Amino acid sequence: MKNAKKFITNDGSIGLYNEELDEIYHSKDGAQKESIEKFIIPSNFEQRTKSSNSIRLLDICYGIGYNSKNALCFWENCDIYIDAIEWDKELVEISPQIDFIEPKINEFLAGKRTLGNSKINFFIEDARKVVKSLAEPYDVIFLDAFAPNKLPTLWSVEFFCELKRLMKKDSILTTYCSAQSVRKAMDLAGFKLGKFLDDKNHSYVTVASLDESLILNPLDEYEIGLMNTKAGIPYRDKGLNHSASEIFELRETEFKNSKLIGASAYIRQNKNYSSM
Numbered sequence: 001m002k003n004a005k006k007f008i009t010n011d012g013s014i015g016l017y018n019e020e021l022d023e024i025y026h027s028k029d030g031a032q033k034e035s036i037e038k039f040i041i042p043s044n045f046e047q048r049t050k051s052s053n054s055i056r057l058l059d060i061c062y063g064i065g066y067n068s069k070n071a072l073c074f075w076e077n078c079d080i081y082i083d084a085i086e087w088d089k090e091l092v093e094i095s096p097q098i099d100f101i102e103p104k105i106n107e108f109l110a111g112k113r114t115l116g117n118s119k120i121n122f123f124i125e126d127a128r129k130v131v132k133s134l135a136e137p138y139d140v141i142f143l144d145a146f147a148p149n150k151l152p153t154l155w156s157v158e159f160f161c162e163l164k165r166l167m168k169k170d171s172i173l174t175t176y177c178s179a180q181s182v183r184k185a186m187d188l189a190g191f192k193l194g195k196f197l198d199d200k201n202h203s204y205v206t207v208a209s210l211d212e213s214l215i216l217n218p219l220d221e222y223e224i225g226l227m228n229t230k231a232g233i234p235y236r237d238k239g240l241n242h243s244a245s246e247i248f249e250l251r252e253t254e255f256k257n258s259k260l261i262g263a264s265a266y267i268r269q270n271k272n273y274s275s276m
Contacts (some may be wrong), residue, residue: 032101035066038176039142042196042205045070048139049077054117058138058166060127060154061145062086065095068120069105071140075115082120083134085127092122127154128240131162138166143175148182148235152247155182156237160189164210173208180263181251182206183219184232194218222273230255231263 040046049055055078059068062084072080086092096110107113109120123130127145141163145154153159155177163173175182178195186193186208194215196205209215219227226232233255235247242250261269 031066032070034176035070037198038196038205039067039144039174040070042174042207043140043142043172045140046074046077049074049080052078052139054079054081055140056136056138057082058134058141058163059084060131060141060143062092062095062122063144064091064098065109066100067142067144069095069100069102069109071142072105072108072115072118072120073102075118079117079119080115081118083123083138084120085123085125085130087124087126089124092124128159128162128237131159131166132240134166136166137168137171139168139171141167141171141173143173143177148177148179152235152244152251153237153242155179155185156235156240156247157185157188158237158240160185160191162240164189164191167210169211170214171209172214175206176204178204178206180227180229180232181234183223183227185234187227188234192218195223222270225270226263226266228260229263229266230258230260233258233260 045055055071057068057071057080059071059082062068063086065084068082068084071082074080084092096106098106100106104113104115108115108118143154143163145151148155167173173191174196183193183206186206190210191208192210192212192215194207194209194217196207197217198204207215212218233251236250236254237247
């Protein structure tokens, strides 16, 4: 792989490290564990497959496929139709060769077997260009792009507006990212926002929907306030065609000219609340 190297994560599954961006594709705690805890469970994916004849999933930044593979594990419950976006063709090609807990899934990806009527369609392209071309809505969207400070192109207000267009009232979007700039971009795009909590009651996943009743753990007053500080100034990409450096520059200009309270000052003012 040209820019990626394999490494073994703590749960024994294989992760990748991108040398060009100095960024890992998966948590060191476990690529498989991360997929389940940050995408499958927060989206209530298993239950959705039990209450529907088919599920349409948009998997943004497929990588080597953990999120799609784990979604396909429920193929016996209903047909699962996946549109997977990944700019690196080589990652898609090696995906079936990466050890996975359910061998049938890799056999399916390699074209060696079927999983009922389930299908996966790959888009090897800039996700911004792809989402603008899509029309049918999805039941679930996974957004697993590199962190916004590495790749801001997939975290802008305009990108989330496109994702909103591709969602139904009862659709759910989930991402590992809880950055204030990302949550604010989602908010400005018109999403209802929530979080998923770990075993220490800390927020480490953001969920979004058009239906507030689907948000089981809404952002609290403190988190909403933090989102509205300078830290929450979002990335902007009008036309969805700016380079990463241009997007960073636009945000930096807005940050410098902003009269919003800084995140550090907000945290100090609310230290009793934030320590709860």
